[in-house]
Amino acid sequence: MKKLITLLEKELLEYRIVVKLPLFLALFAVLNFAFVMTGDNVSVSVQTSGNGIFNWSAGSDQFAGLIGKLNEIVAGVVYLVLFLIYVPKALRKEKQDGSLMFWRSMPVSDHLAIGAKLIFVLCLVPVITSILLLFSDFIxxxxxxxxMPDDMVSSFNVTLLSMFIHWGSFIARVALMSLALFPLACGLLVISQLTRYPLLTVIIAVVMFKIAMYQATGNSELGNAMSDIYGLPFTILTSDSPLTAYFEFGLLSNLVLILAGVGLFFASAWLRGRDEMLKM
Known part of the structure; x- marks a missing residue:
């Protein structure tokens, strides 16, 4: 346990961006508050590209109505951004700054090192993000x-109890997002040890796969299925019922993805232990 805590502290020190977000979310909360205060009846409808429509209503039962929902979306997007910033460079940075050889000299296995990085990005980062959301809601x-007059406070459900309920529901939401991101994280960790530009490689591979499948089959069903895989975390974030959104993807599909993530985890650990054989 001490080894794991030490590894998590190292990641936290190296990626200080995860502790610099409170000011951003606080500012966003203030701007949201000013936006809602300009009108008594605010409703926003966002049309997504093929994934349906989701409505945000200022009169919803959740904390602060529209403001609370926007805070939730922003906090979730920040988590996804941090995920994309951290995962592709997590293992490459070790090799570039020479810290990999240092950790090799310590009693830290490759599996523990990879596991610590996954725990950091899939558990610690969303917890920190949820605290930032709580800070934003508190403002x-x-x-x-x-x-605000008391009747408006009541109508917008701006109470301390609702605030903590909102925080708890967000934690549950990002937990499902992390579960959906697990195979993607393991895949990126593998690819990052095989190429200098893992994220760009993945994007190009996805585009080429979609084009090839469309030319081979004459339809875009397989391409859409792949889009559903990497779009699942955002679907969970924006859905009214994150649990329903997760299971609508398919119980068997989710199980296959988790098993694939486990396989990619072991592959990533294997590659890390043989990095001298790879020409980066």
């Missing part, structure tokens, strides 16, 4: 307590 509650 909304504080501003509402000072500037």
């Amino acid at each position: 909304v509650w504080l501003l509402a307590s000072f500037f």
Whole structure:
């Protein structure tokens, strides 16, 4: 356990961006509050590209209505951005700064090192993001307590109890997002040890796969299936029912992805132990 904590502390020190977000979310919360205060009846409808329509209503039962939903979406997007920033470079950075040889001299196995990175990005980062969401919601509650009449506070459900319920529901939401991101993270960790530009490689591979499947079959069903895989975390984030969104993807499909993620985890650990054989 001490080894794992040490590895997590190392990642946290090297990626300080995850602790610099409170100011951003606090500012966003203030801007959201000012936006809603400009009108009594606010409703936003966003049309996505082929994935349906989701409506955000200022009169919803969740904390702070539209403001709370926007805070939730922003916090989730920040988590996804941090995921994309961290995972492709997590293993390459070790080799570039020479720290890999240092950790090789320590009693830290490749499996533990890879596992620590996955725990960091799939568990610790979303927890920190959820705390940032709580901070953002707290600012909304504080501003509402000072500037909003009691009847409006009640109608927008801006209470401390609702704030903590909102926080708990967000933690459950990002937990499902992390489960959906697990195979993607393991895949990127593998690819990052085989190429200098893992994210670009994945994007090109996906585009080429979609084009090839469309030319071979005459339809885009397989391409859409792949889009559903990497789009699942965002679908969970924006869905009214994240659990339903996760299981709508298919119980068998989710199980296959998790098993694939486990296989990619072991492949990533194997590659890390043989990095001298790879020409980066």
